Amino acid sequence: MNTLSLEMEEILDHEYEALPNSSLAANLIAGAFAGIGEHTVMYPVDSIKTRMQILNPGKQAIYTGVINAISRISSTEGVRTLWRGVNSVILGAGPAHALYFGTYEFCKDLFGANATQGHHPFATGAAGAFATIASDALMNPFDVIKQRMQVHGSKYRNVLECARSVYAREGLIAFYISYPTTLTMTIPFQVVQFSSYEYFRKVLNPNGQYDPKTHVIAGGLAGAIAAAATTPLDVAKTLLQTRGNSDDLRIRNCNGLLASFRLIYERNGLKGFLRGLRPRVLTHVPSTAICWSMYEYFKWFIMSHDRNQIPDKLHITQ
Template identity: 55%
Template sequence: MTQNAIAGAMAGIGEHCIMYPVDSIRTRMQVLSAAELNTAVKNASKQYLRGQQRHLWKGVYSVVVGAGPAHAIHFATYEFCKEKFNRFFDQQLNLKSPSDNNKSIVISPQLLASGTAGAIATFAHDGLMTPFDVIKQRMQMRDSVYRSVRECAKTVYRTEGLKAFYISFPTTVSMSIPFQSVQFATYEYCRTLLDPEGTYNPKAHMLAGAIAGAVASSVTTPLDVVKTLLQTKGSSNDAQIKNTSGFKEAVSIIYSRHGVKGFFRGFKPRVLTNMPSTAISWSVYEYFKWFLASK
């Protein structure tokens, strides 16, 4: 578990930091109005191409501080639970008659074990990471006035209280559990196809991670839009958004203003962020797990 925790910490930091500028654009696309959106995205793209992307990195230190321990807990819990669930399902399979042990039954328990372990690990991860994610998204906003992570955290706590750091927790968990369950199950399935022997295979880990990230981020984008609105409402100039009390009201605001399409705002940058970041995360994780085990 120590090896898994260290490898997970390195994977989390690498995953979030490398794709951070694209994630900043995703946040802005989800919180800005349609008129502001086109201008903001164009300006961000021009500044990024010109090498003036410093503003897109605002809040990255919050991710560095939070992602390390959160992902350490995440991957250590995942590996521990996956091993337990795999053992349980193997015992269940042994109780079946030989004629029942066809290919579909062999695969399904493995996917179920991975998905369930991913859900449990996600709950532990989000409990630690959500406050840091709130700070990150406040600093990613186009009109953010915070100069440091510490200043942002102190201001949010002073003006909105401790509740502000966890107001999106139910939505975060309701999004992250299906996201991580789909991601882990898809990754394990693709990895077994690409690398049946289960050896350290960087290409297989990277490709399986990219596919898993694309699939998981696609199906959970609507919940991510709601989460972003709740996490950034304290910095909004819109009175209705600023006074949003929870999930249902946030959904109502998005639907009334943008319709069904509003729940897919930021879809492309979200997928473009999660494909490489998940590939990076699994590649770094599998490398450090292999490296630490070999040493």
């Protein structure tokens, strides 16, 4: 009868959550697919969120809610408008998320989150912070282009035209003017998201086996909590990234987080910091669930394939 050697048994019995640490390639590939899937599926809702956060949207771009926005945009500008700028996300999300998850898995292991069982909120939170610093440096220019194309009345026909126009009118700094604000938002967002996700995942699935339902639920809950907590910072980021499209000199000359906070408060009071809260949460609940479930699936698929390629020499015959 054929039996597996002790080495083979240890590999097969190893918990799923520890498998990806042995393969950087698996993390990068899975992260790229997850990023593209997350951003493209929920892109129309993200477009609505961007429009609802702009301070001077004009009479034609004032919406009472998500459903109202979808109806008005579809009837006056066409359904395709909701997807305008999606190519920028596709171009940036793949490599940015590959770097994002690769950095996260490396730092999580480095900080000892995989060494022992139990919850490690500080280790996973710190790993998430380092991951977003790296990925946002790559993604920020694509995000600027995306939001310029999402605003009402955007004349850009494609991503390249938008990039050239922004660079010609505002210079290279336009693509990174919001980067400090982005990090101010995304670092706490990712700290909350990764810590919450790891917590819910371990509570729902203490055995650590691959379970799609667990990844969807844990991802959705983590996305909702993180999105709601960081909405004020997202409003400020949107103001900075779309300032070049505004005819308002105060907005065009807004040059940082504090300046954007002051302007938002002057124009809309405290409620101004919650603009776009609902579409933001509606975006992040399914998008984070999609992202984590796709990431965990591709990790499982790649690592399962790798395990099946283990040489026959690991087997012994009795």
